[in-house]
Amino acid sequence: MINRLRLEPKELKLLRFLSCRLELPLKDENHYLNLEKGYAGELHFDRELQDLPDSCIILNDLLLENSNTHFQIDTLLITGGTIFVFEVKNYEGDYYIENERWYSLLSKTEIKNPLLQLQRSETLLRGLLKDFGFHLPIKSHLIFINPCFHLYQAPINMPAVFPPQVKRFLEKLKAVPNVAKSKNMKLAERLKARCLKENPYVRKPEYTYDQLRKGIVCGSCSAFLVPITQGFLKCEKCGSKEKMDTAVLRSVEEFAVLFPDRKITTNTIIDWCDGIGSKKVVQRILVRNYEKKGKGKSSYYQRCQREDIVNAGEEVGWITSENMGGKEKW
Ligand SMILES: [Zn+2]
Incomplete structure (x- = not known):
């Protein structure tokens, strides 16, 4: 398996450092905790993917742009003749869907519909691939990684993988027939080269040196x-x-x-x-x-x-099964 290393998001690092030295406004604190949780979920899914065969190419944490619109993909997998897009969610607790809207069961508050985000990324990615001259099919899935998550009233055909299904889903991925890797690798290199270095929409809380402990x-x-x-x-x-x-x-x-x-x-x-x-x-x-x-x-x-360079995320190398040796993969 070839893998583009996942780096800790800069925004998460900054908020983590800040939260130890300053009492963050509630909104920023919640945003920070969501980022921590989201990142933990992505790392969890990374670990689940680590046994995929050598023919698989994984691109983590892609920030891309198409038609002046930015989009982010948590995990992109190229295997066989297909591109898989995964949006990893580390939601915990009970949720339900009503009239295509998503709600937390406990608080009865509406949450952002993650399917819309997934569909948006898929559309923008398809446009980008067309520009590159690649016409591979794209299959997108929401991955619910937290074992303490449950979704009521989910339609049967929803492109989602729920916690008890993750292992079986991975077995299916492993069974995808192998194809020549060189073409897939070319596409991966193109995508990697198009990755943006900075997310222009990251909102940094205001703080001064004197305010920090x-x-x-x-x-x-x-x-x-x-x-x-x-x-x-x-x-x-x-x-x-x-x-x-x-x-x-x-x-x-x-x-x-x-x-x-x-x-x-x-x-x-x-x-x-x-x-x-x-x-x-x-x-x-x-x-x-x-x-x-x-x-x-x-x-x-x-x-x-x-x-x-590494810290700026400008040059994120490939990790392969060969150069991983006995070291930690992530
Ligand atoms: Zn301590």
């Missing part, structure tokens, strides 16, 4: 770490212990995501970490992991170029 956030929960012995920090909430170096480095990453326009300097990071870590320690960590620019008082640090 300073310190080092625990890597396992959202509490703050306190220094214990030389070179080690501890979380008083979950009990995790962490080396100063990795904890400071993680905080620098957070700073870079939250304040992409601000320069990373030793003093800035000392302040950001609320004085945890001496000047000597912070400088050593920055020198080891970042590229130093400028001299003397005006010097600052930058992420090395390659890491920048």
Whole structure:
């Protein structure tokens, strides 16, 4: 199986970092929790797909544009002579459909009809494939991945795979007859090349440096770490212990995501970490992991170029069964 790596969405990362250091307005907090849940669902489905045969090509998290309209595909699978589009939903609890509208049973509130989103993506993708000169059939499905989800009054012909059906659905995919991979690969390369780097519709909450709590956030929960012995920090909430170096480095990453326009300097990071870590320690960590620019008082640090590219999602490589080795696939 060939796979385009799924990266953690930038928006999710930003909101996660922000939520530890600032009380988000309820709307942003809910949006953040939905993103976390959605991403967890996508990773869950990724794990389900990992045993597909070598002839399958998977493209994760595609942000594309056709006729000046943006659309996003969670998972696109090319196998045999067919393209499968999957919209993964990690909904939990009971829902029902009435007059083609979707509702949560508990709150009786209407939710966005996920079928409309799926149909929209399929139409836009079909247009894009036509431009490329590919005429493969597209089969789209909603994938409900959470075992605690139930949908009442779903029409029998709805293009959806419900939690108890996922395994059987995957068995069917595995049985799709193999075809020459080269043509499929060409299409995958075309789609990958057309992927947009940034989602223009991401709404960033407003915040300033002064509003955010300073310190080092625990890597396992959202509490703050306190220094214990030389070179080690501890979380008083979950009990995790962490080396100063990795904890400071993680905080620098957070700073870079939250304040992409601000320069990373030793003093800035000392302040950001609320004085945890001496000047000597912070400088050593920055020198080891970042590229130093400028001299003397005006010097600052930058992420090395390659890491920048990966973080910006500009160059997302292919993972194949061969180069995966014994490592984690995702
Ligand atoms: Zn913790």
